[in-house]
Amino acid sequence: MHIFWHQRDLRIPDNRGLALAAKDEPTLPVSVVDPELLKQIGKRQRAFLLNGLRQLKRQYRKMGSDLLIRVGAPAETLGSLCAQYEADRVYYNRHYRPARRNRQRSVDDALPTKSVTDLVLVSPERLDSRYPNHSQFYNDWQDEHKLTPFDVPEKERLVSVSDDTGPPSITADIDLPTAGYPAARERFDQFMTAGIESYGDTRDDMRQAVEQPVGAVSRLSPYIAAGMIGVRELWAAASERYETARGSAQRNIDKFRYELSWREQNYHLLYYNPTLLVDNYKSFPNEIEWREDSDQLAAWKRGETGYPFVDAGMRQLNEEGYVHNRPRQIVASFLTKHLLIDWRKGANYFRKQLIDHDPANNYGNWQWTASTGTDSVDVRIFDPVAQMSKYDDGATYVTEYVPELRDVPADKIVDWPTLSRANRDRLAPDYPHPIVDRNEGYERAQRTFERALGKR
Numbered sequence: 001m002h003i004f005w006h007q008r009d010l011r012i013p014d015n016r017g018l019a020l021a022a023k024d025e026p027t028l029p030v031s032v033v034d035p036e037l038l039k040q041i042g043k044r045q046r047a048f049l050l051n052g053l054r055q056l057k058r059q060y061r062k063m064g065s066d067l068l069i070r071v072g073a074p075a076e077t078l079g080s081l082c083a084q085y086e087a088d089r090v091y092y093n094r095h096y097r098p099a100r101r102n103r104q105r106s107v108d109d110a111l112p113t114k115s116v117t118d119l120v121l122v123s124p125e126r127l128d129s130r131y132p133n134h135s136q137f138y139n140d141w142q143d144e145h146k147l148t149p150f151d152v153p154e155k156e157r158l159v160s161v162s163d164d165t166g167p168p169s170i171t172a173d174i175d176l177p178t179a180g181y182p183a184a185r186e187r188f189d190q191f192m193t194a195g196i197e198s199y200g201d202t203r204d205d206m207r208q209a210v211e212q213p214v215g216a217v218s219r220l221s222p223y224i225a226a227g228m229i230g231v232r233e234l235w236a237a238a239s240e241r242y243e244t245a246r247g248s249a250q251r252n253i254d255k256f257r258y259e260l261s262w263r264e265q266n267y268h269l270l271y272y273n274p275t276l277l278v279d280n281y282k283s284f285p286n287e288i289e290w291r292e293d294s295d296q297l298a299a300w301k302r303g304e305t306g307y308p309f310v311d312a313g314m315r316q317l318n319e320e321g322y323v324h325n326r327p328r329q330i331v332a333s334f335l336t337k338h339l340l341i342d343w344r345k346g347a348n349y350f351r352k353q354l355i356d357h358d359p360a361n362n363y364g365n366w367q368w369t370a371s372t373g374t375d376s377v378d379v380r381i382f383d384p385v386a387q388m389s390k391y392d393d394g395a396t397y398v399t400e401y402v403p404e405l406r407d408v409p410a411d412k413i414v415d416w417p418t419l420s421r422a423n424r425d426r427l428a429p430d431y432p433h434p435i436v437d438r439n440e441g442y443e444r445a446q447r448t449f450e451r452a453l454g455k456r
């Protein structure tokens with residue numbers, strides 16, 4: 001008998017490790033809820049993952065098996081289960097988060113194991129260890145063969161058991177999407193019908209993001225981050241559609257596949273740089289002189305900076321546990337450049353608030369936006385006013401999340417940080433004034449990074 005140890009792969013379909021385990025021997029599915037690891041996950045995502053475990057258990061039960069859920073340290077817990085069920089090997093899908101790697105190592109040391117790459121389409125080991133930018137990573141990554149999805153094991157290949165233990169229950173402070181593979185697949189089908197063929201054209205259109213959230217983009221991130229849907233399944237379905245599509249539809253589908261390559265690069269980075277979550281990826285000759293400003297940090301967290309696009313992004317984060325990619329970049333740039341506050345403070349706040357928190361994507365993107373990561377531009381500073389003018393000029397997104405501005409004409413919202421104080425008081429007395437001057441913030445960031453880079 002084999003044991004399959006579920007980690008961030010809460011699904012049965014397209015699960016490589018599970019398919020491999022069940023190929024030769026009856027397999028017993030197990031999840032080990034590790035309180036130490038759980039503590040590092042924000043409460044919202046924790047609740048979503050635990051709902052995912054309950055859903056996974058239901059799926060196994062429909063197949064005449066069951067998911068054994070145990071609480072404890074993985075090496076000891078899996079060891080006792082191996083002894084109890086006389087299992088001769090533990091299979092699992094490798095994860096690259098340092099805390100998970102440590103656990104995987106301790107299980108490898110204690111028990112006979114077999115682990116495989118399932119998290120990404122292309123194993124980092126098949127690529128160079130370092131790329132100067134995304135384009136060069138993408139060129140190599142694109143040339144690599146991608147596996148097709150793995151089949152669901154036959155019912156007979158799963159051990160017939162019944163187990164009453166369930167995961168602990170916790171409640172989140174916001175509504176959560178329905179967890180599990182069926183809901184993930186439903187969302188993906190919706191996106192395949194309503195969005196993928198126009199994805200590249202609409203993904204940055206903030207009006208569309210409000211009016212048709214699944215369509216403008218896929219909103220699959222909570223599911224992908226929890227492994228509730230496999231990345232091969234997404235790739236294969238998009239690629240099949242790509243083959244039959246023509247013209248702009250084909251270009252748009254390709255853009256969706258291209259975005260998945262950013263996730264792949266972030267995992268590649270984490271694989272080769274386990275300190276990505278805590279240390280600058282890029283080395284600087286001089287220290288970056290981050291500012292300590294707890295009031296401004298708190299205003300940023302609340303979405304009260306007086307920069308409408310930034311505030312809408314932060315309020316979406318606080319209210320939904322999700323933020324569209326464009327405002328994610330704007331809020332991260334604003335914190336690390338205009339406010340000059342350390343990216344680690346922003347990334348950790350995201351970790352607590354996001355339902356789709358993904359260690360590689362979160363810290364990789366924060367570092368990219370903070371200019372401490374893989375961006376080939378030395379200092380990139382997003383102008384929150386110009387960005388709103390380009391992507392939300394009708395203020396649909398901003399007014400969705402910032403009610404204080406609903407009676408203000410859109411062009412005035414776009415220009416808000418540049419209006420006079422008296423004008424702002426007249427137009428929206430309840431909405432904050434900018435906490436930093438737009439040009440001063442920009443220039444201070446430019447100077448600080450140039451000093452860190454040794455250019456001043």
Ligand SMILES: Cc1cc2nc3c(=O)[nH]c(=O)nc-3n(C[C@H](O)[C@H](O)[C@H](O)COP(=O)(O)OP(=O)(O)OC[C@H]3O[C@@H](n4cnc5c(N)ncnc54)[C@H](O)[C@@H]3O)c2cc1C
Pocket residue numbers: 203217218219220221222224225259260262263264266323324325326328329332350354356357358359361362363365366369
């Ligand atoms: C500061 C910052 C923090 C981020 N933190 C996270 C995070 O914790 N978890 C997370 O999944 N993504 C993160 N992202 C990346 C991106 O914003 C989200 O993946 C995306 O907005 C999720 O929405 P979606 O599923 O509708 O994306 P879609 O546009 O539909 O894309 C589909 C999938 O492709 C991947 N993807 C798309 N864009 C990116 C990107 N720029 N980088 C990496 N992968 C991408 C994701 O898996 C996403 O679910 C972050 C980006 C920034 C700038």
